[in-house]
Amino acid sequence: xxxxxxxxxxxxAVRRHNAAFCKECFLxxxxxxxERAVREHRMFGPKDRVAVAVSGGKDSxxxxxxxxxxxxxxxxxxxxxxxxxxxxRSRKVVEEFAMARGLPLEVVDxxxxxxxxxxxxxxxxxxxxxxxxxxxxxxxxRVAREKGFTVLATGHNMDDEAATLLGNVLRWEGEYLxxxxxxxxxxxxxxxxxxxxxxxxxxxxxxxxxLRGIEYVVEECPLVSGNTQLKAKEALAxxxxxxxxxxxxxxxxxxxRGKPAFRATPVYLAxxxxxxxxxxxxxxxFCRARSGILARRERARAGA
Amino acid sequence: MRVRLRNPERVIEVAGVRDxxxxxxxxxxxxxxxxxxxxxxxxxxxEALDEADEVEIRPVVSGGRR
Numbered sequence: 001x002x003x004x005x006x007x008x009x010x011x012x013a014v015r016r017h018n019a020a021f022c023k024e025c026f027l028x029x030x031x032x033x034x035e036r037a038v039r040e041h042r043m044f045g046p047k048d049r050v051a052v053a054v055s056g057g058k059d060s061x062x063x064x065x066x067x068x069x070x071x072x073x074x075x076x077x078x079x080x081x082x083x084x085x086x087x088x089r090s091r092k093v094v095e096e097f098a099m100a101r102g103l104p105l106e107v108v109d110x111x112x113x114x115x116x117x118x119x120x121x122x123x124x125x126x127x128x129x130x131x132x133x134x135x136x137x138x139x140x141x142r143v144a145r146e147k148g149f150t151v152l153a154t155g156h157n158m159d160d161e162a163a164t165l166l167g168n169v170l171r172w173e174g175e176y177l178x179x180x181x182x183x184x185x186x187x188x189x190x191x192x193x194x195x196x197x198x199x200x201x202x203x204x205x206x207x208x209x210x211l212r213g214i215e216y217v218v219e220e221c222p223l224v225s226g227n228t229q230l231k232a233k234e235a236l237a238x239x240x241x242x243x244x245x246x247x248x249x250x251x252x253x254x255x256x257r258g259k260p261a262f263r264a265t266p267v268y269l270a271x272x273x274x275x276x277x278x279x280x281x282x283x284x285x286f287c288r289a290r291s292g293i294l295a296r297r298e299r300a301r302a303g304a
Numbered sequence: 305m306r307v308r309l310r311n312p313e314r315v316i317e318v319a320g321v322r323d324x325x326x327x328x329x330x331x332x333x334x335x336x337x338x339x340x341x342x343x344x345x346x347x348x349x350x351e352a353l354d355e356a357d358e359v360e361i362r363p364v365v366s367g368g369r370r
Binding site: 010015020057059201202203207218219233241 | 310311334335336337338339341345346347348349350351362363364365366
């Protein structure tokens with residue numbers, strides 16, 4: 001296979017564009033896709049202070065790397081989730097990445113901050129990925145706001161977004177469909193969220209990380225089994241294999257024609273009565289979950 | 305050829321496949337869900353393979369909600 005841009009030996013094939021690229025041309029293609037996403041969706045500008053959520057996986061490290069390559073200053077925020085060896089390795093990978101590139105990093109220890117780690121939280125009624133996602137969204141928003149960031153960038157890629165969209169469509173989640181997209185605008189107490197990798201597939205972010213020599217955590221989170229989003233990804237991968245471009249057109253057409261058909265109920269955010277983070281109710285979902293986790297611990301102690 | 309697979313980590317022997325596409329088809333893997341690596345280089349599905357090759361098939365799918 002030859003590179004579409006320079007005719008050299010190709011190392012990455014991108015079927016949905018009917019293209020293949022050599023290493024240098026693929027890295028250029030990747031940067032152009034990120035620049036385009038940032039520009040088209042007005043993700044951030046020169047006055048913004050950008051935080052990047054970095055887990056230690058390929059997507060977030062690729063994002064942090066490409067933003068630095070594009071000259072965009074950013075600070076990494078890593079949440080140590082307390083998932084044994086997996087979290088220790090993730091933290092080490094992120095710290096070494098930041099050190100090697102001279103990039104500023106904030107590490108938040110979830111257990112130290114909130115009094116519980118994700119493995120304990122996952123023993124409750126909510127699936128592990130659900131309570132973990134809730135905790136991460138909460139912690140990232142709080143850290144980003146407290147540290148004065150105006151934008152929080154995450155490494156969500158096209159496959160993540162297409163799988164989420166499929167899940168939302170299968171359940172006709174009107175409120176979620178009205179809000180899903182590459183940008184979630186700021187609100188009172190809520191930092192703007194952006195997804196600069198949404199135009200790039202998971203294979204492309206992995207190829208970028210590999211070609212840039214980024215050491216990332218390949219192992220899966222040990223708590224992820226039974227995750228429905230993985231099943232949605234498998235279904236979409238089958239469709240994509242049969243008809244390349246399916247995921248991109250699913251997402252792009254949704255943003256252009258689907259999303260406008262859904263109207264979000266206006267939400268009025270007010271400070272949570274316990275923690276002060278923005279919420280639509282009196283007590284935020286995170287504080288309710290946290291109360292449940294700590295109460296379960298007390299009951300277990302009393303019963304022991 | 306020796307094929308290294310991840311999640312869980314294991315090494316298997318595969319014989320009689322001529323290129324990356326055939327190797328992935330033999331293992332029932334959709335090409336765009338993995339990186340195929342030989343000697344530190346990424347391989348496209350058309351790349352020819354040799355019986356003496358050692359290749360890694362690295363999944364690209366990450367799960368969970370971020």
